[in-house]
Amino acid sequence: MRRSHCDERYQVLRCSSAHSGDLTNQLSPLSVSGGSPSADIKRHSQLRLEKELKRMTEELKLKDDEVEKLSRVRDQVVEELDELTSSLFQEAYDMVNTAKAQQAAAEKKMHESVGKVEILQAEVSALKQMIRATQSSQSTTLTQNEKLRVDGKNDVNAEYFQEFREWLERPSLSRENGFLASCYRDDVLPCIRFKNKDFADNILAAIEQNKLCMEAVAPHVSCPNYCTLSGPSSKPCKFQVKLDDGNTWHFISSRARNKVAAVCNFYSYLRYITQGIVKTDVHSMFKEVIRLQAEMALCRLGVVAKY
Template sequence: MDTRITMSNLPACGVVSGGEAEDGAAETREGAAAVCKGLEGIPPPGGKPKATASQANFEEESQKQPAVGHWKTLMPSKGSKEEPETACQDAGGTDETQSTEQLNVSRLRSSSVEIREKGSEFLKEELHKAQKELKLKDKECERLSKVREQLEQELEELTASLFEEAHKMVREANTKQAASEKQLREARGKIDMLQAEVTALKTLVITSTPSSPNRELHPQLQSPSKAVFRKGHGRNKSTSSAMVSAASQNVTPEPVSHERKEVDSILFAEFQAWKESPTLDKSCSFLDRIYREDVGPCLDFTKQELSELVRVAVEQNTLTIEPIASQALPVVKVSTEECGGPKKCALSGLPRTCKHRIMLGDSGNYYYISPSCRARITAVCNFFTYIRYIQQGLVRQDVELMYWEVMRLRREMSLAKLGFYPSEM
């Protein structure tokens, strides 16, 4: 209940008549007394009911006569007694309003202080949280920065190692390329040289056969008086040295063209089968027959062990035959009985004048041989030389012509075995 008294609730002060003033004063005293009684039962805003000083003064003054001297009388009236009571009522209402406003202001101040304290605590908490998060983010940034630096360092090291490895590989590739190019040039030079040699060899094969050898290809076929003896162990392999002139070995035969010839079907079939895939393996029927019928008997000498060594050397193309000079070198390393001498043949063991000597492989031992033994060895060497030419593809003839050449070489071996040889040997 609003007990505040404002000036608008009081009667307006002014020029009134005397009766109206007395009536207004009485009403004012009654209203003031009622207001004071009502205020006594209403507690103040602080919560504790207590009487104020304005209420006590108001009750005392209501019992006294009002002071007329404080009002300005405009005209004589009987309401002059009401003016002091109106002033007292005005003062009491103003004090109450001020106290109420002061209480409201104190309430607002206490509320604002409390709000400020709560807001300050909240802001402090938020600030503390933000500082913690900032510290965590700083640590995370520092960790990521270290990781980035480490990755950059590893990347630099890896890049450097890759470049170094690439340079190394390039250097090695350049070195290998240079070496390969050098080898290629050398190989091409060797190929050109070998092609020239093959061409020359083909030309010599065409112009030189066992029946009519080329003396430029075989200088050892020259007469012993014109041959120059070389000191030391200069040697010629059986591929070339054993190709001795058949004309110098054989009794002058009739020309082949004047002879009557007939191809043996069995021998020709064996030769054709061998010609399809030429080989030096004596297990094939063609070579097996020639070994049994010609090569074996032709190289069968009195000294069996030395005969076997001669046969192996002829097959492996490691036999060397060379003429003996008028003053032969002294024989060393083996006894004279084993390797013979200028007056004794090492293969037959018979006392014969030896004009040639042989060496088997790289043994360094020389064996003196008689003209008959030399004819037999050279006949076998001529046969093996010709079939090697066929195997290597150097003979470009008809199959029948090659067959007859093989038959002629077989005849030469048979004649040498029987003891026919040229006197100049």
């Protein structure tokens, strides 16, 4: 019994000794550092704040990088938008210019078509007159002497008429032919003679090739007081001509237009004869040739105000 009691006291003492050793171990760091608990708390707070500051600094740096990246994206978008706007404006400008050019070309073609229609109408009118002359000659029963008399009352150049008959046997538009050479010398060249000789020669060549365009100037167009063929004019030149080898229109006066038109009609009639379109007898054709030559003479003298 006494022995068991002693054992219990011995165990209590051992537990007390062990507890005292634990407390000594817990307090030993504070004793070794030599500081107070408040200083350690302050030091731990400072370390924590430094870590927090470092973390926030890194986050701010990431934010700055992101802001810089977004700024570059914004600048790129603005630049692309400016380029797109400029491209759209340029495209719209080009479309407007193209539309205006197409409209001008269409108006020009329409104007030229109107001139060609007028020329064709004049040729149709001339053909109708030829047909009427043919019908009239067929219904007439005049004799050979009544159709053509070479006497004092009707003084016709018999040699000239003979040249015409010989030309009809093999009609051509060559200037070397005797009849056509006389026409050029006495009628065509004097009628087509102008101050601007080079341009007049070009017009005559275009007439011979059937490539001359001549028309009245549109009412809204301002006409100069200068004729390309004759020079200065007292009145505005309200007619224009164009050669087939170019797109340039040249202003000409009314008197120059009448002379050129007279030569065109004369040459067109001879062309119709060579093509076999004219079906009248030799006397009617000769009479029409004489009439066209007379009109060239009148236009040359300026007697015909409008031809």
